[in-house]
Each structure stands twice: as C-alpha cells, then as structure tokens.
Amino acid sequence: MELTTVWFVLIAVLWTGYFVLEGFDFGVGILLPFLGRDEADRRTIVRSIGPVWDGNEVWLLVAGGATFAAFPEWYATLFSGFYLPLFLILLALIMRGVALEYRNKSDSTKGWDRAFFWGSLGPALLWGVAFTNIVRGVPLDADHEYTGTLFTLLNPVALLGGVATLLLFTQHGAVFLALRTTGDLRARAVRAARLLAPVTILVGLAFLLVVRSGAVSWAALALAVAGLAGTLVATLIGRDGWAFTASAVAIVAVTATLFTSLWPNVMPALDPANSLTVINAASSPYTLTVMTWVAAIFTPLVLIYQGWTYWIFRRRLTGAF
Template sequence: MELHDVWFVLIAVLWTGYFFLEGFDFGVGILTKLLARNRPEKRVLINTIGPVWDGNEVWLLTAGGATFAAFPEWYATLFSGFYLPLLIILVSLIVRGVAFEYRAKRPEEKWQRNWESAIFWSSLIPAFLWGVAFGNIVRGVKIDQDFEYVGNVWDLLNPYALIGGLVTLTLFTFHGAVFVALKTVGDIRERARKLALQVGLAAAVVALVFLLWTQIDSGDGGSLVALVVAVAALVAALVANQAGRDGWAFALSGVTIVAAVAMLFLTLFPNVMPSSLNDEWSLTVTNASSSPYTLKIMTWCAAIATPIVLLYQSWTYWVFRKRIGTQHIAADIAH
C-alpha cells in the first residue's frame, strides 16, 4: 500500500472519529430545544457535553489539517467549491463555542434564552450541512480539466445530497438522545429514550434510502458489507434503547455512524473528489497527493502524536463518566 493510500485511510478514520464524537455532541445541542422542558434540564444537557465538546472538535481540525498536508489539490478544490456551506459550518461552530461559554455569564432569562437558541441552531445547521457536503463529495461535482470546481452553490443542493443532510441530522440527533439517556438520571432519561425511538425510526428510513442509493450508484462488495453493518447496528441500537440498555444503545448508534461513513469512503476510493463532467478530471489519491517525502514526514508525526491525543481524550471521558440530573444543578446557576 502506497503512502497516499495510507493517508486516505487515516483521513477517513479522522472524519469517522469526528462524526462519532461530534455527532452526539450536535445531537445534545439539538435536544436542548426538543427534550428539555425547563432551564435546569437544559443545563443538565449542556453539562453532559460541557467537558468534552471542544475536545471532539480537535478531530475536525486534524482532519482538515491532514487533508491540506496530504492532499493539497483535494483541499483547494473542496474549500473553494464548497466555500459557502463550509463558511456557514465554521461560523456555526464559532457561535456554538461562544454560546457554551457565555450562556451562564449573566442571570437574565432573555440572555440565557438567546444563547440557548444559538446552541440549538449552531448544532442543527452543521449536523445537516456535513451530510450535504459529503453527499456531494461522493456523488461527484463539476470539476474541470484544471481540477477546479466550476459549478455553483445551487448545484450542491441536489436531492441525493439533501437526503444525506437529513441522514446526518437524524442520526446525530438519535446518537445524542441515547447519549443523554446514558449520561442522565430521572425523568429526563426516560424521555430521552422515548425521543430516541422516534428519531431513530426516522433516521432508519432516510439512512436506508441514502445508503441504498449510494450502493446502487457506485457501490461494491466492501461498501455492501458496510451498508449491512450500518443498518443492522441501527436496528440493534433501537432494540437496546427500548430494553433500557443505554450503554449498548450508544455503542451501537456509534457503530451505525462508523459503518455509514466507512461506506462513503469505500465507494469514494480511489477518488477523493469525483468529477461529474468527466471521469478523467476526477481528483484521486494519486493526482491530488503531496510528495512522498511530505507524506513520510507526516506519517512519523502522526505515529508519535496520535496515541498521546487518544490517551488524553479517553482519560477525559473516564473522569467525567458519571450520570447527572437536575438535582446536581446548583440553585444559583439553574436559571
């Protein structure tokens, strides 16, 4: 296996890790409107991801940086062609981080309500747009012979990509709901399970449509296996959720996301960004990659730094592993 193939796999792993971790993160943000009935419950939901949300975003930064260094042509075409949706995602992530930090800075109800709305929208918008973006990457976009995107933003809003957006939105919300059930106690935990069932059934429908469309259009044997794993894991997650096995439900919803993302990258390879105008103008792991020397240096850096990051993030989740409820929210910060 060549180094550019290795880095394609590593970038796929980074995006998979990001969607697994930031998926429930976005889902919890969305649930602050859909699940929480009062301010203490919103505080509980925010506290479930408070210690980890910023660490989850490290995976996005690493995936973007790795793409820039390993496949500069891919990075340039992607960020120029998808400029507007990626800018909206970036602004949403900035607003989201500020909202988490500023919500409790003042006690006024209007102040906190506005920042809670910001958390909701800045979670929902990226959750949808990431699916749209990856749907277009897999489907192919208008790339010319100079490897430049020559379409417009409306070309990105095609039925396949929009269904992809609904898949990530519903899957992330389901992932967030089972995470809330895993991390909370009391009435909010039971309501999270009920909502998880409703959202999970919706996710199953749109995910099945999207993944079957992908398989029929550009799939192979490997992607078919990933499709079966994704569907089976989602069904098992719904069963585990109904049985009150919160840990299994969360793990299986994570497997669903991992298998679905793996399927997309399996159908994409050896392309990194197919051209819908001419197959010969597609960006591939070969024509979009950096020099072998650059990839070699990156591989050594990744081999040293990655285990450290994984150990630190695992330690963070272990430290903040306990369940919480409204009884753990101090009276002076519950409003």
C-alpha cells in the first residue's frame, strides 16, 4: 500500500476517534441546560466528562498535526480558505475548556454553563459544515487557493451537514449520560435520546444520501443507518451500553462515508483540474516513512493510556460532591 494511502486512512481514523469521543462531550454540553434541573444535576453532568474531555481533544490536535506533516498542501488550503469557521471552532473550544475548568471555582456557575453550552453547540454544528464543504468541493484556483467567501461555505447542503452532526453528537451525548448516571437524571437522558433518535435518523439519512459516492460509501451509509436504528432500539429496551456502542458505530460509519466519498481527493475543487489529491498534496516519501515509524511506535501507547483512563472512570455517577 502506498504511504500516501496509509496516511489518508490514518487521518480518517484520527478524525473518527475525535468525533466518537469528543462527540459525546459536545452532546453533554448541549444537553446541560435541558437535563440539569438544579446545581446538583448540572454538577453531575459536568463530572461525567470531567476526567476525559481534555484527553478527547488530543485526537483533534494529532489529526491536525498529521495533516500538516503528511499533506501540507491540504493543510495550507484548508486553514487559509476555512480560516473564519476554523477560528470560530477554536474560540468555542477554548471557551468550553475555560468553562469546564472554572465553573467549580466560581460562586456563580450560570455564566460558565452558558459558555459550556455554546462552546459545545458551535463546534458540533460547524464541523459538519466544514466537512460537507470539503467532500462536496469548493472553488480553488490553479494554485490551490480558495477563491470563495464565508457565504460560499454556508450553502444549503453544508448547513444540512451541520444540523446532521449537531443532532448526531447531541444524541450521542444523551446515550452517554444515560450510561454514566442514575436516577432521575438518567431517566431524563433516556427520554432525550428517544426523542432525538427519529429526527437524527431522518436528517442523517438525508445528509448521507447527498454526500455519499461509490459502493464503499453505500456500505458505510447502510451501517450508519443501522447504528442509529440500533441506538433507538437499545434505548427503548434499557440497554445503555449497547445504545452507546450503536451510537458510536453510527458516528464511525458517518465519518467513513465522508472520507470514502472524498478519496482519492483531499480537497476537491469545483474545477476537477484544480483539486488536491493524495498525490499532489503529499509530503516527500522520506517524510512519510519517518512519520509512519513514529506513528507505529506511539499510537498504541496513546490508545492503551486512554483506554485505561476510561476503565478507571467507568462507574456510574450517583450525585455531585
């Protein structure tokens, strides 16, 4: 297998891990004002992701670093053309992180809870907008520079993608809270998951039908629908672990649909002659070889450590300190 293909797949895996893990963080933040009836509930909701949320964000940092090192042309075009949306995502992530760190150190938590909510909702929406544009294609010139505007990115299909990821992550957060809490809070999380599931299935299916291309994408689309349906069924019968697993499978399949539809491009242009591909956007073979050895050594260590973290904090939360 070509090293360019290996790194395209690895970057897809990194984004998949980020969306699966950070996805429920976003969902928890979005659901905070709706499920947290009092400070004890809200504190428990925040505690549910307290030990893991910052580790989940590492997947984004590694995905960005891998893109810069393996496909520098892709990185340059993406971060220059999508500068404002990506800046807004970064600002929201900073605001969310500050809120999580400081809400327990303040006499009043209302402002921090609002920051947590908007800092979660913004990225959940904007990641869908960004990736839909990447898959569908954007205006690039012969030098691979973006020639559109912000409003070019805010097209109807991209906004549909944003709503789809927003719903998908919110439902993922609901089933995560059902898995991690007990009592009335868990019951409210289950009800939220049941209400969100049908809408998420409909919007997600419409979005995937628009962006998918190729036989592999059809298979990924079918798996995504099966995962969403499995989430609903498992939630209805009270199997929280299976519901969360099915929700994670759906996110994996949605991300696979996006990346398989993208291949062999990394940044399609409206004029195919100007598209960035895994060939013309890649680093030198020597760079890719060195990176492959580094990834082979350190990736398993990171996965083992993060898996251990989740195992240590696996118990349900019964109340706030």
